[in-house]
Amino acid sequence: MKRIAATALGAAVLTALTAFGAPAAQAADHDIVVVFSTEFQNLRVYEIPETTKCYSLPLGAHVLSNLTTKNVAIYADPFCFTLSLSVAPNSGSHVTPIAGSFRV
Numbered sequence: 001m002k003r004i005a006a007t008a009l010g011a012a013v014l015t016a017l018t019a020f021g022a023p024a025a026q027a028a029d030h031d032i033v034v035v036f037s038t039e040f041q042n043l044r045v046y047e048i049p050e051t052t053k054c055y056s057l058p059l060g061a062h063v064l065s066n067l068t069t070k071n072v073a074i075y076a077d078p079f080c081f082t083l084s085l086s087v088a089p090n091s092g093s094h095v096t097p098i099a100g101s102f103r104v
Helices: 002-027
Strands: 032-036 044-047 054-056 063-067 072-075 083-087 091-094 101-103
Touching: 063 072, 083 091
Parallel strands: none
Antiparallel strands: 032 044, 032 063, 054 101, 063 091, 072 083, 072 101
């Protein structure tokens, strides 16, 4: 009886790990930019399409992670006018917590 319970528990754990692991592998197929603001807010994830677009950073933004294959330009204003710095692919940077923006 103990062997059956151990086998069933092992199968349940394996199923749970497989189910929860699938979205992480799927996210790697997309170009994404992730913005961390505070410990009390969820990460903001931006799926980047092929066309260039200006994205406003959330208020309180703290760190931007570039998980794309292109450079991300960070701007000091919310309209992508005042270029501040560029973040290389698979890199990150601190950003100012006031309203800024980025473009891929």
